[in-house]
Amino acid sequence: xxxxxxxxxxxxxxxxxxxxxxxxxxxxxxxxxxxxxxxxxxxxxxxxxxxxxxxxxxxxxxxxxxxxxxxxxxxxxxxxxxxxxxxxxxxxxxxxxxxxxxxxxxxxxxxxxxxxxxxxxxxxxxxxxxxxxxxxxxxxxxxxxxxxxxxxxxxxxxxxxxxxxxxxxxxxxxxxxxxxxxxxxxxxxxxxxxxxxxxxxxxxxxxxxxxxxxxxxxxxxxxxxxxxxxxxxxxxxxxxxxxxxxxxxxxxxxxxxxxxxxxxxxxxxxxxxxxxxxxxxxxxxxxxxxxxxxxxxxxxxxxxxxxxxxxxxxxxxxxxxxxxxxxxxxxxxxxxxxxxxxxxxxxxxxxxxxxxxxxxxxxxxxxxxxxxxxxxxxxxxxxxxxxxxxxxxxxxxxxxxxxxxxxxxxxxxxxxxxxxxxxxxxxxxxxxxxxxxxxxxxxxxxxxxxxxxxxxxxxxxxxxxxxxxxxxxxxxxxxxxxxxxxxxxxxxxxxxxxxxxxxxxxxxxxxxxxxxxxxxxxxxxxxxxxxxxxxxxxxxxxxxxxxxxxxxxxxxxxxxxxxxxxxxxxxxxxxxx
Numbered sequence: 001x002x003x004x005x006x007x008x009x010x011x012x013x014x015x016x017x018x019x020x021x022x023x024x025x026x027x028x029x030x031x032x033x034x035x036x037x038x039x040x041x042x043x044x045x046x047x048x049x050x051x052x053x054x055x056x057x058x059x060x061x062x063x064x065x066x067x068x069x070x071x072x073x074x075x076x077x078x079x080x081x082x083x084x085x086x087x088x089x090x091x092x093x094x095x096x097x098x099x100x101x102x103x104x105x106x107x108x109x110x111x112x113x114x115x116x117x118x119x120x121x122x123x124x125x126x127x128x129x130x131x132x133x134x135x136x137x138x139x140x141x142x143x144x145x146x147x148x149x150x151x152x153x154x155x156x157x158x159x160x161x162x163x164x165x166x167x168x169x170x171x172x173x174x175x176x177x178x179x180x181x182x183x184x185x186x187x188x189x190x191x192x193x194x195x196x197x198x199x200x201x202x203x204x205x206x207x208x209x210x211x212x213x214x215x216x217x218x219x220x221x222x223x224x225x226x227x228x229x230x231x232x233x234x235x236x237x238x239x240x241x242x243x244x245x246x247x248x249x250x251x252x253x254x255x256x257x258x259x260x261x262x263x264x265x266x267x268x269x270x271x272x273x274x275x276x277x278x279x280x281x282x283x284x285x286x287x288x289x290x291x292x293x294x295x296x297x298x299x300x301x302x303x304x305x306x307x308x309x310x311x312x313x314x315x316x317x318x319x320x321x322x323x324x325x326x327x328x329x330x331x332x333x334x335x336x337x338x339x340x341x342x343x344x345x346x347x348x349x350x351x352x353x354x355x356x357x358x359x360x361x362x363x364x365x366x367x368x369x370x371x372x373x374x375x376x377x378x379x380x381x382x383x384x385x386x387x388x389x390x391x392x393x394x395x396x397x398x399x400x401x402x403x404x405x406x407x408x409x410x411x412x413x414x415x416x417x418x419x420x421x422x423x424x425x426x427x428x429x430x431x432x433x434x435x436x437x438x439x440x441x442x443x444x445x446x447x448x449x450x451x452x453x454x455x456x457x458x459x460x461x462x463x464x465x466x467x468x469x470x471x472x473x474x475x476x477x478x479x480x481x482x483x484x485x486x487x488x489x490x491x492x493x494x495x496x497x498x499x500x501x502x503x504x505x506x507x508x509x510x511x512x513x514x515x516x517x518x519x520x521x522x523x524x525x526x527x528x529x530x531x532x533x534x535x536x537x538x539x540x541x542x543x544x545x546x547x548x549x550x551x552x553x554x555x556x557x558x559x560x561x562x563x564x565x566x567x568x569x570x571x572x573x574x575x576x577x
Contacts, residue, residue: 007043011088013074018091020045021099024066025109027059034059035090038070041133046077065102065128071095093292107320116542121556123547125421135544138257138424140534142349143210145229145256149249155232160195162188162212165237174217174225177441180496182573188214190423191525193442194234194510197482200521201513205235205236216326224529224541225553230477232522239481242266242522243421246469246477250526257535262290264293266469266515279400281422286474292318303364305347309389317395319403320377322382324410325352328384339405339458340388343398349387361387367567404473417534419471427451427462428495436497441466442506443492445480446522452488455495455533471534473568479524497515 002021009018023041029035036047047061047070062068072093081087107114107123108131119126127133149156160204166173166187173187189195199207211231219225234242244265251262277290279505295316298306306316321328328336328350337348344512351359357370377385386402387397407413426449428437437459439445451462463482483489489511493503503511532544542548543549549555569575 005042006038006040006045007085009045009252009564010088011073011076014076014089016074017071018069018074019069020091021069022067024062024064024068026064036062038068040461044084045086047072047093048090049093049096053093054201055093058096058098060312063097064286065105066098067514068078069097069099071222088390092247105295111221117550117556118541123557127546127568129152132543135483135532135538136546138536139532139544141526145253146249147362149190149252150208150232150310153206153245155208156204158199158209160189160192160209160417164189165506172215174214177572177574179571181446190215191229192231193444194524196231197444197521198510198513200233200235201516201518208232219551219553224545226243228528230526230528231522231523232496232525235519235521237520239467242481242524243467246524249352250469253531254417262417266419266421270424271422272424274422275396279396279398279403279426281468282475283416284404284407284413285420286414286416286472287407288323289403289407289412290404291317291396292320292377292542294373294376297369297376301365301369303361312391314389314391315395316387316389317399318377318385318387319399319406320379321386321406321410323382323384325354327410336386339556340398340402343401344394345388345398346392350547351385351387353383353385354381371423412574417472419469422470424448424463425466427455427464428459437495439496440464440479441478441480443496444482444484444489446488447492452491455491459495469526473526474530474534475530476522476534477526479522481522484514484518484520487513489514
């Protein structure tokens with residue numbers, strides 16, 4: 001067994017005899033003396049092989065990524081490299097053995113310009129790069145810190161099934177056909193939601209799991225078809241209990257992994273306020289630039305566009321970009337207009353201020369309206385005001401996206417971590433596609449006690465006991481207090497317009513379980529992949545998963561998904577259309 005980690009030696013180990021293993025990271029022949037950088041998971045140590053050494057001829061044959069074993073003595077280096085931990089020492093090699101050779105690599109491990117598709121095709125080589133390796137190591141540290149913390153909090157780690165029942169109200173399921181029951185399917189779990197609630201019915205009281213989850217949905221930089229959740233559920237708790245434990249867990253992770261102290265308790269922001277001020281239910285608070293409501297200023301406007309919007313119950317909102325008017329040409333502003341149009345905004349008005357206003361609407365609004373804007377928005381010289389008028393959802397979404405775009409473009413985002421809770425989510429959201437209200441989270445989220453009577457009569461104004469933890473503008477986790485009362489659960493199903501047949505077909509066993517003394521309970525799931533992404537300062541979730549899928553949900557390395565032979569399909573009773 002390999003005894004030593006190459007990167008752990010230093011000047012204190014001079015004189016020690018060692019047996020080392022690893023890969024040839026680099027070979028240099030300097031005037032007859034051969035130097036080799038030997039790499040293992042822990043780092044690099046330099047080997048020195050002299051011409052009089054019996055292994056010299058063998059050393060000359062070494063190429064990059066050959067796997068070797070060496071014996072030798074640690075000595076002090078003449079020419080030191082203080083940029084690496086082992087830079088003051090080297091190993092004077094007495095014996096060398098080649099354990100395996102290597103083909104020339106399809107990309108250089110130190111080449112940061114290698115195409116991602118190439119790196120994913122040869123992911124086992126990509127894992128040798130320090131950039132990826134360090135992220136995988138950090139992922140281990142995070143999961144170890146989680147298990148350590150939750151074990152001390154008296155949680156039980158319990159596995160739940162991977163082959164489950166397909167249920168409505170959520171993302172698209174990955175389906176698994178049954179050979180034994182032709183025509184019937186399992187679904188891969190989008191989350192262990194029902195099972196963790198059943199564990200509470202079963203009296204487990206405190207459960208957690210590092211759970212694999214699957215969603216067949218369109219991908220992006222921070223999303224994968226299979227992902228990992230830190231799943232938690234607790235009995236006899238309210239919102240404060242779950243949030244307090246979760247933020248203590250997050251603080252523990254930050255301290256253990258990054259040595260960063262997170263100030264607790266975390267701030268809390270209501271969902272409606274997050275949308276109103278930042279146009280997002282996951283606001284990035286690392287920079288200041290709230291959305292300002294200026295509707296009232298234009299309530300008596302003669303400007304046709306604003307007037308028409310207000311007559312249709314729309315709103316007028318603005319962003320103030322401080323001390324930046326001179327950074328935006330007309331071409332830049334046209335680009336911003338095109339940007340907000342992708343979020344269904346019809347246009348973007350702008351004003352610049354330098355002792356007086358100039359801009360696209362300065363000639364069509366009243367002087368008193370401009371003065372009111374200056375006062376309300378605290379406008380000073382070289383400020384840029386960007387305005388959108390439309391229905392509420394369009395204005396907030398477009399300005400929220402524009403805010404983030406400007407934060408990145410103008411380098412306004414700090415390097416600090418900003419964490420908060422977003423609370424009091426709506427119970428329902430209206431689906432234009434389905435023509436009905438659907439669950440904002442899932443059908444088992446408890447409504448606010450004060451809103452139970454509104455479930456059937458005022459769905460647009462029902463709020464839930466749901467909460468998301470947000471880190472640097474990313475939803476790092478979310479959860480809720482669950483419905484434990486069967487009468488409230490029945491009312492929720494009715495509000496979602498599920499028939500008795502649908503309820504029995506999809507949730508029959510779960511509804512039955514609620515009848516057997518279900519305790520009050522709630523929980524939360526942290527996105528492990530996203531948490532690792534945030535703690536390793538990458539915006540690409542594929543960097544923190546050992547064997548990820550591409551943006552098109554395929555695996556270039558193992559070449560899947562792939563076709564299967566007709567015999568397998570016949571056994572499953574499936575014919576390809």
